[in-house]
Amino acid sequence: MIVTVTILALASLLFISGIIRPDLVAVSALILLMLFGILTPDEALSGFSSPIVMMMIGLFVVGGGIFQTGLAKQVSRRLLKLAGTNETTLLIMVMVVTAAFGTTVSNTGTVAVLMPIVVSLATSARINPGRLLMPLAFASSFGGTLTLIGTPPNLVIQETLVSAGYGKLSFFSFTPIGLVGFMVGLVSLLFLRRFLPRNETGKKTRSGRSPGELARKYQLSDNLFRAKVGATSSVASRTLSELNISARFEVNIIEIRRKTSARNQFLKTIDQEIAGPATVLEEGDILYIHGTFDQVRRVTKEYGLILLDHQVPEDRQPAGAEQYATAKIGIAEVMLTPGSNLIGKLVEQSGFREKYRVNILGIQRKDRLLLHNLKGEKMLFGDALLVQGTWKDIALLSAEQADYVVIGQPAEESRRVTMDNKAPIAAGIMLLMVVLLVTELIPAVVSVMIAAVLMVLLGCVRTMEDAYKTINWESIILIGGMLPMSTAIAKTGAAELLSNSLASSLGSYGPVVLLAGVYVTTSVLTLFISNTACAVLLAPIALNAAAQLGVSPYPFMFAVSIGASMCFASPFSTPPNALVMSAGRYTFGDYIKVGLPLQVVMGIVMVLVLPLFFPF
Structure with missing residues (x-):
């Protein structure tokens, strides 16, 4: 037991100091636990085959698909219209939406779906994503405390109560206390956000201009027009060299887009190709013609093309770079x-x-x-x-x-160029994943893996190599390396000894002090073992302690459930915290500076408020 606690304490110090990479610290801790015989190799490596780790891998791929199809950009653009670019308004909106989503979807699934959208939202609003991603992760935990199915610890305490002869909890039994927690968390983060990463100024991330910047520099939107080859057009089945349009009208046909129909209409796509002398035009083709409006109008009139842009340049809305730069061109x-x-x-x-x-x-x-x-x-x-x-x-x-x-x-x-034509497919895959997560027809990890595979098969992620690049392996190694730590703590009896000692020693001071002890014990243990395992361990202890005092077990059971869910002071204590770590460029110290005060504030408020909702 002493060796396990020492290794855990040493790892925690290294996490906080940042001297060594977190993933290397996690793997080193595993090696020490095996060398001292506390864990067998199978137990030490079990974290890398954990459903949580596999789910995180799948969620990274799903997030990559949401990004690469431009779905995140489209959703964030609409959210910006609602909230504007004010950071405070955006933070409130992100937390409200996340908490609402988290009432029925697991906090990991909630963060996976919303994280790419929030990153795009922050980028569009010129805000460092790190200002919003940690609140996103924390809000997913708040959302889990709002309903019975929001998070596994809620179901654990219900099972414990039912087994002891108490009545079942309703779907909304958690809602009143959960709303208090959410409001306290929201207000606290409005003050604690000062410790989150600030916008980086003066740093150039790459040389050269983006496609959008080039399009604006060369005024491309004022000189690009689209014309469709109709059924009566004289250009159908003829090559560009045969037509000699460029020489005759001083315009350039720079690109052709045509529909390519597969047997499955769901897979219908737009094929793009650069126009060359040997290109044969077909009915239904969309020609992208570069030139003045008058010249383009002459071309369309001569060959019976259907001009899709009817206004003169001065009246046209700038098309931006999307007409010139796509995933292929x-x-x-x-x-x-x-x-x-x-x-x-x-x-x-x-x-x-x-x-x-x-x-x-x-x-x-x-x-x-x-x-x-x-x-x-x-x-x-x-x-x-x-x-x-x-x-x-x-x-x-x-x-x-x-x-x-x-x-x-x-x-x-x-x-960087998004495949906008694939956005509806990505949205459908994401919706399918959410439905499967909510209905629980199949295990959550299977739902996520199905979504990840579909993202690759249906082209929402360009290649399998790109899918691997979307995965943040540092986070995967960190979580996989730290999960077996809970096995070591439980195996050596350290967790049970701590929980029993606190409950028995505080019981003589009255129910309020015991309630505080139960909450603090749960809150501390959740930093090192999963919230579900923590709830399973402490729920019977809290129930027995309440019975010994002759008081209602409900406030103590809710203290276990909420204490197990409100874990913010560590990046590896919950999958959502780990998921946002790389995207937000957080260090372990960021979680300490923001998450630890929040966790303390939540503990104080919950100990004071729980007896009001659930009297002793």
């Missing part, structure tokens, strides 16, 4: 080198389209933007060329350093 800026062989050549002689299958959309020459009639334009030293092509082809340009240099990192930018 992107834009980038290219600078000519001093000794480039392209200097003095015409754009049509550059070979960009023939060699690299990319189009030149614009040229920045000092303070001027050249956007039209580019084929006959000579390229000069110092010119910046805006090119469009597939991200793969743009990346090939980066390998060529003799004549030009690609500014920025195309591969990195391609991962």
